[in-house]
Amino acid sequence: DVKVTQSSRYLVKRTGEKVFLECVQDMDHENMFWYRQDPGLGLRLIYFSYDVKMKEKGDIPEGYSVSREKKERFSLILESASTNQTSMYLCASTTPGRGGYTFGSGTRLTVV
Amino acid sequence: GENVEQHPSTLSVQEGDSAVIKCTYSDSASNYFPWYKQELGKRPQLIIDIRSNVGEKKDQRIAVTLNKTAKHFSLHITETQPEDSAVYFCAASRNDYKLSFGAGTTVTVRA
Numbered sequence: 001d002v003k004v005t006q007s008s009r010y011l012v013k014r015t016g017e018k019v020f021l022e023c024v025q026d027m028d029h030e031n032m033f034w035y036r037q038d039p040g041l042g043l044r045l046i047y048f049s050y051d052v053k054m055k056e057k058g059d060i061p062e063g064y065s066v067s068r069e070k071k072e073r074f075s076l077i078l079e080s081a082s083t084n085q086t087s088m089y090l091c092a093s094t095t096p097g098r099g100g101y102t103f104g105s106g107t108r109l110t111v112v
Numbered sequence: 113g114e115n116v117e118q119h120p121s122t123l124s125v126q127e128g129d130s131a132v133i134k135c136t137y138s139d140s141a142s143n144y145f146p147w148y149k150q151e152l153g154k155r156p157q158l159i160i161d162i163r164s165n166v167g168e169k170k171d172q173r174i175a176v177t178l179n180k181t182a183k184h185f186s187l188h189i190t191e192t193q194p195e196d197s198a199v200y201f202c203a204a205s206r207n208d209y210k211l212s213f214g215a216g217t218t219v220t221v222r223a
Contacts, residue, residue, distance in 0.1 A: 031209045040121070042201060042215040043156075050209070059113060059212075090155070094209050100146050100158035101211065 003027050006091050006104040013111050019078040021107050023091030029102075030095050032074035034058075034066065037088040037106070046089075049074055081111045114139040116204050118214025126222050131189040133217045135202035138183070142204040145178060145185045146211070150199045159200075160187070192221045 007022035025032065031050050035043040035058075045058030047066040055066050063085060067075045074093075078085055088108050092101035115138040125131045137145075146161035162169045162176045162185065169176050173192075178185040185204075189196055199218050203211040 033210075035213075040215055042118070043213040045210070045212070048210060058210075096209060099144055099161055101156075103155040103157075105155045 004091060004093055004102050004104040006089075006107050008107050009105065011107055011109045013078075013081050013109065015082060015111055017078075017081045017111075019081050019109065019111075021076040021078075021089055021091075021109070023074045023076070023093075023104055024072050025074075025093040025102070026072065027093065027095070027102065028071070029093035029098075030071070031093060032068065033092045033094075033101065034064075034074065034076045035090045035092065036060070037090055043090065046076065078109075081109075083111050085109065086111045114142060114204055114206070114212035116202060116212050116214040118202050118217060120217060121215065122218045122220070124220045124222060125192050127192055127194065129192055131187075131192055131196070131219055131221075133187045133200055133202065133219075134184060135186070135204075135214050136182075136184040137204040137212075139204070139206055140180075140183065141206040144205045145176070146203050147174075147176060147187050148201045148203065148213075150201065150216075152198070156201060189219075192219075194221050194223055197221045 004025045033048040034046040049068040065077045091104040118135045143164040148156040149159045150156040175188045202214040
């Protein structure tokens with residue numbers, strides 16, 4: 001019963017490419033998030049959205065942008081991929097009052 | 113913003129023993145503290161959470177305690193089993209949805 005789906009499990013891109021990571025949830029959640037996970041650093045918030053067409057910067061937004069045109073879909077965009085963006089990217093969603101997130105299974109991005 | 117520190121970074125315990133992971137937070141307005149478990153190659157899963165109006169919460173072999181004055185909270189796992197081996201993350205937020213995570217604790221349960 002997968003409820004948060006990330007389009008790719010593994011992705012290899014070249015430096016300078018524009019990269020799109022897609023996330024779709026089927027739980028009608030208002031809030032969606034993009035985190036990156038790196039060893040020893042935990043999960044760091046890149047961007048989040050609390051409504052369609054709304055977005056807010058997280059702790060590490062530099063080099064990223066997002067798009068939320070529909071409630072169920074939240075896209076992360078790397079405008080010009082760099083090697084320091086090699087990481088595991090996790091999408092999550094929740095609804096106000098619910099508390100805990102539901103995470104997607106992650107996209108491991110390698111930039112060469 | 114909120115800063116969450118988590119210790120230890122690695123923890124090895126004998127099967128059947130207890131494991132304790134501790135986290136501190138910086139924002140005194142934080143009021144929601146979840147814990148996530150991430151098994152190797154899998155997504156993080158919520159295992160237990162606590163809100164600031166409660167000092168302790170228990171669910172079978174896991175429990176969480178919260179000390180608002182000291183701004184720290186802890187995860188306790190009793191009677192550890194091999195399936196408890198995973199990375200555990202604590203988190204905190206003031207508005208119930210934008211979570212700040214600790215760096216994680218890798219727990220290994222030795223048979």
